[in-house]
Amino acid sequence: MTAETHTGAQREARELLIGAVSVPSLSGQEGEVAAYLCSWMEARGFAVRVDEAGNAVGARGNGPYTVALLGHMDTVPGDIPVQVDADGVLHGRGSVDAKGSLCTFVAAVAALPPEALNHVRFVVIGATEEEAPSSRGARHIVGALQPDAVLIGEPSGWQGLTLGYKGRLVAQVHAEKDNFHTAGEGSSAADDLTEAWFRVRGWAADSAGDGGIFDAVQATLQSIGSAGDGLTQRAEATFGLRLPPRLSPQDAERQVLELLVDLPSVSVRFVGHETAVRHPRDNALTRAMRVAIRAHGGTPVFKVKTGTSDMNVVAAHWPVPTLAYGPGDSGLDHTPDERLNLAEYDRAVAVLTDALTRLAASVSQRD
Template structure:
């Protein structure tokens, strides 16, 4: 692969660049990851991994020998939205999934492929390209967490090559409906849309009250994700979806109970809750974070700890894998899901170098 300027990278970088470019070029919406899974499996197998596509459709590659196991869990699926895949003259790769999160997954694969023999003697590295992370099912992560019992976990999500993400907010989705008999708008009373709006005002006020004297990660965020009003002349109906981002101190179950109480005296309003994800925040000082910090500094960077207001497969696996965990990957997460999604290959290269160094250091420390 050459850039538009005709510059060809060195052979090792050329190999990892082609991995990423090809992975981004293969369309892989949630539930449609089969082609990219097979490509990633073949790439890993050709480079010494014991590789397979498992029962959940995950691309799984293993290198090294235990007893210490490091799981590197990324995801292969993307949200919808066609972006023409191209590498511009500045070495920036444009395409859906380049940042979220094939860039991180390919970083994992390239780094583990580059590990020296001594790093593989007492440590088993398992790279997982998971299915359906962008869907509520999180099918790949839910399958692999029943199979593995790792001692350390890396989640593949964009953080910037100097960034180490320790936590993600939780999530709850409220599907709210107001339904009542039709009436003349000149009469005294409220419409179904009025009652739905009152429900939203109550939820929004409740969320705003949680933000006093705390930062955004420790507060509730509430948004309307969709709204619709219909009627057949006899009844009125208004439906809306409220999306809630939850801090670690508030479980989805507790939030659900509080919202039900808020709306209890609105007889026309019913609510159904889905998408329960508990917030997670991991400690910043352990063998994994120390190895990553040292490696970032060794490559000229300044480590930055982060927490994110979204969710990831970290939320899914944390209850089953209570071990040192962080998310890492190149790219700007502000470009996730946008029409401008793109990744600078120079940053990708730096992330591969940092992670290879960090995993080598981690293997030495646990040996």
């Protein structure tokens, strides 16, 4: 590839990202950005479609070995004016979480040499509703595709390889009891709800052990409120639980209910079940990524994350080599300062193009 060609491809990749970030795409409202991505891919030789879940799907290459590159198009709310500042940093909602990663996938697959496409089919999926509890796009695509390797589009930094995410469980807690005068004896609905929170928080704190935060339960009080009609007191709260791999959402449910069994005024509804996942460090995919990162002057860093992603959704359906990759600092996810350095994006595209080329070569040698 000549320097001039490289400059042109890099410019196109940047324009792809800036264009995608410029299109608002809240969860459930991804149609316009899906059309934009499909148009860009189709112009560069991808076979494209928008599937029944609204996913933007683009494929290149032939052969029985399939690599799925699953990113998401939707963003959380928050209007951040889209601009590239004097330092070459792109500001805008979705620049990090996770259009930067998704566009890295699209640009890298577009840049693959012809020989990489002879034995491998690369399928890029821009998924819908990852930021919503539904994870609609990922839940649909697991039934439509059976890949041999999977990349999940989430920010890891260009040298980072994310192997796992914690699980999740959301407890919607309700306390209700007859009204009484506050000068009398007894606890209020709010008292009982607070006691429930203290018990759950204590249980989470006791789970830490020696394994670090990834192996502990994290509990967050996401909302709390109270109301009444003069006859009945009501208090409600939402407890968010991040779960380690050793604790399934179902086991967490049972343990939480046991904690609250002697609080008759308290009832719990559980939602948001996601099982934690952690993939192996050594396989053909991770080896190709490690070699490519080193070839571009970096030091590969394996990571696990305390949040969740579409990796949690697809892991049980796609038991194949899997990691998450993408440029940017995940600490900027959902914040008013969300931004992505375009030089890092360029490097992530180059690394991924190199890694996918190496992976395809290793597949061809086995055939």
